[in-house]
Amino acid sequence: MKLQADLFPYPVLSSVTDDYIGSSFSTKWREKKVSSDQLNLEVAFTLDDSGLRNLIKNKRAVYAVHVEGISSSYRKLFPVEGNKDKIIISIDPSEVGGDIEMNMVIMACKEIGSYQNKNFNPEFYDSDYKVASLDKGDILAFCPYEKLTLGVSNKDKPSVESMMRVSATKGKFMVVDTDGDVIYIRLPEQTHKLYKLLSKSSKGQEQLLMVTIVLPALSHVISEVQRGEDFEDKEWYSALQDKLKKLNYGEESFMQEDAMKIAQVLLGCPLDNAFEMFYNERGEFDEGKN
Amino acid sequence: MKERIKYVSDTFLDQFKVDFEEEYLELYKLGNKKEIERIFSNPQNVIETDTFFDFKPLISNNTADSTVTIENIKSIWSSLSFLAPVEAESEKLWVAMESTYYLDYHLKQLAELGPQRKDTSIMSRTIFNNGQKRSLFINNISILWWIAYYLIDDDNSNDKFHLVEYFVNNSYRGNAVAFFSSNFVANKKLALGVVEAIKELTEEHKMIENRYSYSNANKILNQVGGVRMLDLLTRDEAKAIIKNNLLDTEHIRVLKKAI
Structure with missing residues (x-):
């Protein structure tokens, strides 16, 4: 799924939106083949925002990676446990079958009432602006989605001519x-x-x-x-x-x-x-x- | 009866799809079982694997009757439930199986198609030409497997097929394509939550189910999914979202309360 910043009814931290000033959220990831039936995705999160960091520290928000097959039924959410800022995800390529999309996010893991952050962009939000409430699963920050060819397709990848x-x-x-x-x-x-x-x-x-x-x-x-x-x-x-x-x-x-x-x-x-x-x-x- | 799982070869599938209109359409249109069997018994075209399954023939008569559809879904699931999803997504599998073990059922289904766009429908139900996800719910055989996969309710010890039975009770094919093509149904608990919500709304006499029940439910969850990780929702939470919002959407046949 392609997350779109302009669909959010509240400020969300991302490189593709300026809802926040002076904050940043980014990820680095790499794939590592462990065996023929195990591929590891190693994802590291970097967050520069004290408000969101506090939510994670207080277990009200969490880093997560959402993996979805583009033309397969594979779909899983991998929340990061504890206060860690990295995760290793193990995937069996034969379960996936083709390309996948990955979304790296920070999401609420329980209901959050009245969320306020000093880094909300003052051009759009007053200094006393508060998000009235956030539900479990609401996305607070995201990176633009990544696409990866991971699984074993039934066919060789077609060239332009053969497609x-x-x-x-x-x-x-x-x-x-x-x-x-x-x-x-x-x-x-x-x-x-x-x-x-x-x-x-x-x-x-x-x-x-x-x-x-x-x-x-x-x-x-x-x-x-x-x-x-x-x-x-x-x-x-x-x-x-x-x-x-x-x-x-x-x-x-x-x-x-x-x-x-x-x-x-x-x-x-x-x-x-x-x-x-x-x-x-x-x-x-x-x-x-x- | 134990039989071997079959797949068509990549080379044959490519040629079968390219030349379908010219060389194969008439065979399926006229129900030329002998010639189809000849083509699909060629080991260059069809590969027999070392995986066995318990083959049960499907009921070919009165398939408009939902009890027949349910029996066929149960038969397919009983025979092939061991398939991993990635295996059951394979066009090579279903093209082989529909033209071998399940050929009688497949040809009967094609014969019952109306005259409008018949050639197009024969193609769509025989080869995957509508995108991967949609094609699984248009193909005559794979649709049975996938409805079972998504809607078998293991949490219901009395009748794990209760949502399957509800879903196929009316004309279900259009609903299947509209509903199951959406990305979020890959999370089975969301799919179960949505169908259960629609079932309860109809059983509570709040609406009459139609195509929009499913397509609008998709829209609601897709809108929510634009800002929220749907996969964090429980089945009951997904059900609640649909029950609380579906009746307010367009083209839903809401039943007014009796005065």
Whole structure:
């Protein structure tokens, strides 16, 4: 789950919100493989806020790590016991199956009446502002969530090329189906038959099909991701994120770049020589004459 | 009857899904059992494991009757309750099982589909093409296992299936997709708390259950979950949140008190 600072009806301490001034909450974590069926997540919490620290000391709040499978049913909450500021979580990767999300939080572990903190941002909260009451489980501080590939998937992680398939549909129009773990480009039946023949006939024709079929489909998918559609539980999305990272696309640069350009980069710029290759195979291209 | 658990191979599953509309849809649409059995008896396509299970055939007739659904859920659970959740999430498992041991039931279910969007429904109930979590509750066989997994109430010594029986009492498929696709139901005590709340509200004659009972309950807990760690709630606390808030949400069929 992605915690959103603006949903909280009370001040919450996080690097993504300025409800607090002069306070901070951060975590460091690492994974350590112990055996084939045990992976340890070692998480250390760093808190700079006396008010929250007192709540933890008085056992009214606690550090915790929430682990959730993105496309599996795995879900567990690991509160930190005692006054410790670190925890080692043991997970059997075979129980998890795929990517996980981790949220590191400080939460109330019992009802807290009338919570006040001198570090509430005076721009938003008066000096006598109090949170009337907090229930058990209410989040008081959080770090932006982390994603980790932990478990054993049933399949190899798809590459950008392998995350797309071309198949047939009885419909009249080409459709890009993003609902599964693989993106399906569905072509009308007769078109699909011809596609299969052409894709096997020559390298030039195969490259042209990449440009005319795969490239616009991938561009469409990237546009949907940029529009904010939620594909986090899809394996193709995970492969796409990996590839974008390797190409040094950060979140900002990805959102600002043209989707068609990103698609071309992901596919290795197929336009560069697709048409030349096609015409060369037909013996019709001569750079000097044309 | 002891049988081996089966999975389809990765290669076959990939090809099966890519070419489904072109090569396999008609087989399932026309109930071509012989040809499906031929394809799924090919050892290149289907792998038999060394894990045995106690196979019980599912009842294929009168499946609109909730007592039949409950019996089928109990049969699947009796046969396959030993599966770990990560195993029961596997498309490879259910595609193999539906086209082998449970083929009669699967084909009968497909034959009973209405004419609207029949091809789409056949695809959705045979292969996973609606996202991993949703697909588990659309597939004809996996939906039975997963309803049992989430709603068996081990705290009720009289009848641990009481919430299962309640849930499938009306048309449950839509409710299953709407409710169980939500992330928080992975915590079983939350799922039990919500369904128990809805059950009690209907038994107390405060509302008539409909699709919104489940989708709105999801929204309530998702809203709460935006600021609170739901996993810290007990089953009774989750139930109380739903009972205290559900009747005030939209499209709920609230029953007015008799004057």
